[in-house]
Amino acid sequence: MKMTPRAVVIGSLTILAAVVFVTIWVPWVTRQTTPSEIYRERTELEAAGRRLYIANGCVYCHTQSIRTIDWGMGAERIARVGDYIADRPILLGSSRTGPDLSQEGGEHPDDWHLAHFINPRYTRPNSIMPPFAFLGTEKIDTLTAYIQGLGMQQADRRMARQRRWKNEAVRAYEAGPEANVAWLNQHVPQGWRDLPNPYPTSPAGLARGRKLYQDFCLGCHGPVGDGVGPVQPWIYPPPLNFTVLKGRETSGGILYYQIMNGITGTAMPYFKKDLESEKIWDVGNYVAEYFIDQSDANTEPRGIDAAYEP
Amino acid sequence: MSATGKLQPEPYETARAFCITSAFWMVVATFMGLLGATELIAPDIVRIGWLHFGRIRPVHVNLVLFGFVTPGLLGAVFYFVPRLLRTELYSERLGLVTAGFWNIALVAAVSTLLAGATQGREYAEMIWPVDLLVVMVFILVFINLIMTVARRREPLLYVSVWYACAAIALTGATYVLGNVVWVPDTGSLVGIPDAILLWFYGHNIFGLLLTPLSLGVAYYVIPKACRNPLYSHTLSLVGFWSLFVVYTHIGTHHLLQVPVPTWLKVISIVDSIGMVIPVMVVLINLWYTAQGRLGEIHADVGAKFVFTGTIMYFFASIQGSMMALPQVQRVTHFNNWVVGHAHIGVLAFSGMIALGGLYFVLPRIAGRPLHSRLLADLQYWLVLLGSAGFAVVLTIVGLIQGQAWLNGETVYRVLPSLYPYYVLRASLGAILFSSAVIGFYNVFRTLYGQRGAAA
Numbered sequence A: 001m002k003m004t005p006r007a008v009v010i011g012s013l014t015i016l017a018a019v020v021f022v023t024i025w026v027p028w029v030t031r032q033t034t035p036s037e038i039y040r041e042r043t044e045l046e047a048a049g050r051r052l053y054i055a056n057g058c059v060y061c062h063t064q065s066i067r068t069i070d071w072g073m074g075a076e077r078i079a080r081v082g083d084y085i086a087d088r089p090i091l092l093g094s095s096r097t098g099p100d101l102s103q104e105g106g107e108h109p110d111d112w113h114l115a116h117f118i119n120p121r122y123t124r125p126n127s128i129m130p131p132f133a134f135l136g137t138e139k140i141d142t143l144t145a146y147i148q149g150l151g152m153q154q155a156d157r158r159m160a161r162q163r164r165w166k167n168e169a170v171r172a173y174e175a176g177p178e179a180n181v182a183w184l185n186q187h188v189p190q191g192w193r194d195l196p197n198p199y200p201t202s203p204a205g206l207a208r209g210r211k212l213y214q215d216f217c218l219g220c221h222g223p224v225g226d227g228v229g230p231v232q233p234w235i236y237p238p239p240l241n242f243t244v245l246k247g248r249e250t251s252g253g254i255l256y257y258q259i260m261n262g263i264t265g266t267a268m269p270y271f272k273k274d275l276e277s278e279k280i281w282d283v284g285n286y287v288a289e290y291f292i293d294q295s296d297a298n299t300e301p302r303g304i305d306a307a308y309e310p
Numbered sequence B: 001m002s003a004t005g006k007l008q009p010e011p012y013e014t015a016r017a018f019c020i021t022s023a024f025w026m027v028v029a030t031f032m033g034l035l036g037a038t039e040l041i042a043p044d045i046v047r048i049g050w051l052h053f054g055r056i057r058p059v060h061v062n063l064v065l066f067g068f069v070t071p072g073l074l075g076a077v078f079y080f081v082p083r084l085l086r087t088e089l090y091s092e093r094l095g096l097v098t099a100g101f102w103n104i105a106l107v108a109a110v111s112t113l114l115a116g117a118t119q120g121r122e123y124a125e126m127i128w129p130v131d132l133l134v135v136m137v138f139i140l141v142f143i144n145l146i147m148t149v150a151r152r153r154e155p156l157l158y159v160s161v162w163y164a165c166a167a168i169a170l171t172g173a174t175y176v177l178g179n180v181v182w183v184p185d186t187g188s189l190v191g192i193p194d195a196i197l198l199w200f201y202g203h204n205i206f207g208l209l210l211t212p213l214s215l216g217v218a219y220y221v222i223p224k225a226c227r228n229p230l231y232s233h234t235l236s237l238v239g240f241w242s243l244f245v246v247y248t249h250i251g252t253h254h255l256l257q258v259p260v261p262t263w264l265k266v267i268s269i270v271d272s273i274g275m276v277i278p279v280m281v282v283l284i285n286l287w288y289t290a291q292g293r294l295g296e297i298h299a300d301v302g303a304k305f306v307f308t309g310t311i312m313y314f315f316a317s318i319q320g321s322m323m324a325l326p327q328v329q330r331v332t333h334f335n336n337w338v339v340g341h342a343h344i345g346v347l348a349f350s351g352m353i354a355l356g357g358l359y360f361v362l363p364r365i366a367g368r369p370l371h372s373r374l375l376a377d378l379q380y381w382l383v384l385l386g387s388a389g390f391a392v393v394l395t396i397v398g399l400i401q402g403q404a405w406l407n408g409e410t411v412y413r414v415l416p417s418l419y420p421y422y423v424l425r426a427s428l429g430a431i432l433f434s435s436a437v438i439g440f441y442n443v444f445r446t447l448y449g450q451r452g453a454a455a
C-alpha cells in the first residue's frame, strides 16, 4: 500500500466518520426520551445550584450513577436512562472519592448540609472533602437546594418528611430539656425502650466505643458530649447535650434505636449503613458511661448470655 | 524566545519553542497534581476558593495533556518531520506564532478553570472561547505539517509522518465534536448520549492524540538511536490502520455500568480486547528493530526514555484490555485503580516518550550537547520511580476501595484505610515535581544557556 498524504489524512478521517456514525449518531437518534417514573423538572434555584456544582468540581469526587452492585446510599434505585433526560451536561462522574449523590436529596435536613459545606469535618470527622465556606451562605443555600433535589420525586418525598419533623423537633427543643427528651424518646417503639444494653461494660468495649465516637459523633456532640462541637452554630435544634438524658429513662435500647435510625428532621443522621450491630451497642454504651453517666448495660431483662462474654 | 532579533527565525525555532513549552508546563502540571494529592491528606491546608481540589484537578489533567505531553511530542515532531522529508519546515514563523497561541490557550485554560469557569465534562472542561483557541492551534499545526509534506523532497512518507499528520487532523476533528462547540454555553449534548459522546472524546484524547504522536516519536527515535532499519513496513501499516479502526470505537468501555445501549457495550468490550492487535503489532515492530541493540538505546538518554515508554505502553494497554471486562470493573470502576491506569498510560507511556523525544532532539536543535546528561539521567530515574510507584500505590488503593464497597462498606468508612497510601502518593508526587523542575532547568540551559558554558 502506498501511503500518500491523501491516503493518510483522508483515510483516517473516513474511519473516524464511520465510527462516529455508528457509535455516536445511531445512539443519538435512537435515544430514549421518556422520563422515568421518578423524574421531575428542576426548579430555577436547583438549576443555579447545579451550575455551582459544576463550577466547583464536585463531579470529580462524586458520581451520580447507581449500579446494580451498589450497597450504599441510593442503592434502592438503580439508575435508568429516563432519570437523565434533562441533564445538560450529564454528571455521571468517574470517581467515588466521596459517596454517590444520585439519591442524596432529603437524606439530611438543610442545616446538616450547611454545616457540612462550611467544613465537612464538622459533621464527618474523617472526611477529606474540601471546605466550601468560601462560597458564602447564600451560594451554599443554592447548592443545597440542588443537592436536596437529587433523586427527584423520591427526594421530594424525603424532603417533605424532613420538613414535617423539623417543625416538631424545633417545638420540642424550645419547650425545654424535659419535654425534648420526652419527645425524642416517645417515638422509639416500646420494645426498644424496654430493652437494656445486653452486653456488659468492658474496657475493650469502651475503647471501641471511644474510637467510634471520635470517628462519627465528635463534631456534633462535642469532645465531652455536651453538644457543643464545632457544628453547634450551624444546626438547629443543636446537637443533644447528653447530660440531659440522665435520670430520664434513656435505656440502651433507645440509644441503639436512635443511633441506628437517626432522628429525621434533626441533623442527627442514621448510622445503619456505617455501623454494624456490635458497634452501635459499643458507641451507645460509651455515651451512656462517659457522658450520661448512667448505663443499663447487662441488666435485666437479659435472656441467655451470648456464648462469648467475659 | 531567542533574543537574536533576526528577522528570519533560525531553523528548528518551532521545535525549540515547543520543547521549552513542554518543560515549563510540566512543572506547573506536576505542581497541581502534588497540590491535589496534598489536599486529599490535609483537606483544610488550602482555604483559597480557587485552589481547592475541585478546581485544581481539571487544571492538573488538562495541563498534563495539553501543556506537558502534547507540546513535548510536537517538539520532536517539528524536528523530525522536516528531516524525514528532506526539506525545511513550511514556516518557522507560523510555527512560532502557533507556539505563542498554544501558550496563550494554556494560560486562558488555567485561569478560567481556576476561576470555576468550566463545562464540567471530564477532559472537555474548557469553556467555549478556550475551545476555539485550542481548535485554532491544532489547525495551525496541521497547516504547517501538511504544507511541509507538500514541499517535501523525499517522495516516500515514513511512518512517523503518517502518525503525526493523522493525529493532528483526527484530534482537531474529535475536539470539535467532543466539546460540542456548536453549543457554546454548555458545550454538551443532553442525557445519556452526552456521556457516550464525552467518553468517545475522552478516550480519543489518548487514542488519537497521545498514542499516535508517541508512536510516531518512537518510530523515529528507536531506529535512529540503534542505527537499524525498521523491522517491517507491513507491520507499520497494520499497526497504523488498526489503531484508528479499533481505538476510536471503544470509548463506551468507560460506561459499562451505566444504562447505555447493550450493543454499544458489547462492541466496546470485544474490541477493547481486540486492542491487543494494534498494540502488539507496533511493539513487535519497534522491539524487533531494537533487537540486539539495547546498548545503543541505553547510551542515548532520549532513546532510553522512549524505549521505556514503549514498555509502559505494553503494560497500560494489557491492563486496559482487562479493565474492559465487566467482571473486573465490578472491583476497579469508580476508584483509584483507574487513576493508576491513567498514570501508567499518560505519564509512564506518553509522558516518558515526550521527554525522550525532547531529549533526543534537543542536542540536535540546540547545536550542542545537553547541558547535563547527569541531570537528564536523574530525571529519567525519578520519573520511572514516580510512575512505577503510582502504579503500585494507586492499584492498592483501588483494590481496597473496590473490595470494600463490594462487601457493603460505605465510602466514608473506608477513608481512614486509604490515608497511608494517599501520603505515599503525595510523596511520589513530590518526586515527580522535582523531576520536572530538574528537567526544566536542563532544557532551559541547553537551549538558552551561555554558549560554551555548558559542562
Ligand code: HEM
Pocket: A094, B122, B206, B207, B210, B211, B253, B254, B272, B273, B275, B279, B313, B316, B317, B318, B319, B320, B321, B322, B323, B324, B329, B332, B333, B334, B338, B339, B341, B342, B343, B344, B345, B346, B349, B350
Ligand atoms: C489500548 C488499550 C487500552 C484499553 C483497552 C484501555 C481501557 C480503559 C478502560 C476500560 C478504562 C475505564 C476504566 C473504568 O472507568 O473503570 C480506561 C481508563 C483510562 N485510560 Fe485506558 N486503556 C488502554 C490504553 C490506554 C492508554 C495507552 C492510555 C494513555 C495514553 C490510557 C489512558 C486512560 C485514562 C487517562 C483513563 C482514565 C479515564 C477516566 O478519567 O476515568 N489508556 N482505559
